[in-house]
Amino acid sequence: MRQVSQINNVIKWMVVALDIVVLNLLFLFFYTGRATWMPHWESESIKELCLIYNLCYLFCVTIFPPILQMYKVRPDEIVRRVFSTVVAFALLAEICTGFLDHALLDLDKNFLFFALLCFSLFVSRLTSRFVVKQMRRMGRNTHSVVFVGANANMLELYSEMMGDPSCGYRVLGYFNDSKNPLFPDKIPWLGPVADVIPYLEAPENVRVQDVYCCLTSDKEKEIRAIINYCENHVVRFYSVPNVRNYLKRRMNMELLGDVPILYIREEPLQQFGNRFVKRLFDLVCSSLFLFTIFPFVYLIVAVIIKITSPGPVFFKQKRNGLNGEEFYCYKFRSMKVNAQADTLQATEHDPRKTKFGDFMRKTNIDELPQFINVLMGDMSLVGPRPHMLKHTEEYSELINKYMVRHLVKPGITGWAQVCGCRGETKELYQMEERVRKDIWYLENWTFWLDIRIMWLTVRNMLLHNEKMAY
DSSP states (O other): OTTHHHHHHHHHHHHHHHHHHHHHHHHHHHHSSSSTTSOOSOSHHHHHHHHHHHHHHHHHHHHSOOOTTSSSOOHHHHHHHHHHHHHHHHHHHHHHGGGSOGGGOOHHHHHHHHHHHHHHHHHHHHHHHHHHHHHHHTTOSOEEEEEEOOSHHHHHHHHHHHSOGGGOEEEEEEEOSSOOTTSOTTSOEEEOGGGHHHHHHSGGGTTOOEEEEOOOGGGHHHHHHHHHHHHHTTOEEEEOOGGGGTOOSOOEEEEETTEEEEESOOOGGGSHHHHHHHHHHHHHHHHHHHTTTHHHHHHHHHHHHHHHSSSOSEEEEEEEOGGGOEEEEEEEOOBOOOTTTTTSOOOTTOTTBOHHHHHHHHHTGGGTTHHHHHHHTSOEEESOOOOBHHHHHHHHHHSTTGGGGGGSOOEEEOHHHHTTOOSOOOSHHHHHHHHHHHHHHHHSOOHHHHHHHHHHHHHHHHTTOOTTOO
16 A cells, blocks of 8 residues: 555556557558548658657656646646647647658648647546546545544544545544544544554554644654654655644745745745746837837827827826835826826726727727836736725725735736726725735746736737726
């Protein structure tokens, strides 16, 4: 039973082998004459192409290995992993096959090949996951564990492990100095903490693979003894910290020297390399726009603004940015000059808006001067939308974790905006949803997520999907 991790590794490579079989079957269909529009297996280039495809796929599946053998994994995660693998494989294969005879290759037909491969792997991986789950339900490939301690954290951990039998966990029981009446009868009390090591030493209990311990630090002597036994007898030891009592969310850990520190969330933009990539992209894009297209846009918009209403071309407003610091956010003026500009949010039929201003808001033209903010470093192309000072003051008192959104630079567009959370916030829940999406963005940032958000922004503008753009 202590070979479960090795079995999982075997399952992973069996899945890879199945992937290779699927890849080569599709290749045979496409490239050996069974599909009349593809070339026959009659040249060395075809054989080279087959070898390149296999090597490229093996390289990509090493970077994006199968995850269906994991104890907790959702079908959508399996599908996303397959998609990532096939996209990487397609790009690498197209690059490598550029060195072959181009007469053998057709981009459209290759796209069909990669699309069919992706679909076939979806079916293959999800079917394999079903087989693995059924195998675990029958008691095979399971993970036998015991608990040391019996607080609320361990009870919740038990519920997570046993909520889905296909996850493969078998909780043999728990040790505690006294029986906990809150624990279900089907998880037996195995005795006091002093009995943990004698229990593990018993020949009939060699099947125990993991020990989960939630003892408090005043039990240091007992904890050390259990750890030493586990380390010397091929049993994995896991500490379950008591922070779960007041933090009901996933935690992360890092070491400061040899001192373990738990922190609440991953923030990819805390890493210098990620900040550098994002800032470089902001500088390149904002510079290109401001020194090419923007001068022409400015001339046209400025003339129309001056003709339609008295006042300045630009509207600038203090808003909260990175770390809550204030900065001036620039926009093309879309309203008549009014005393409520810094306190009252724009509404759908706001009488303060000019006709041209209404058009600019619906097309997002009024936001274009914020590329100046991006160039200056106050904003980014993508990030949480900056709010006026009054809103920050109000909502920070009303919405829990509201200020977390200020841990990254604000953006011209953001994840909340492309998900439909933009415009007037008539009800508190609307701002709460926006804040949730902003926090999700800063916890899950990638460069490609920024590209996706920018694409969705442009698409929504072209298709007029932004109903709240007023």
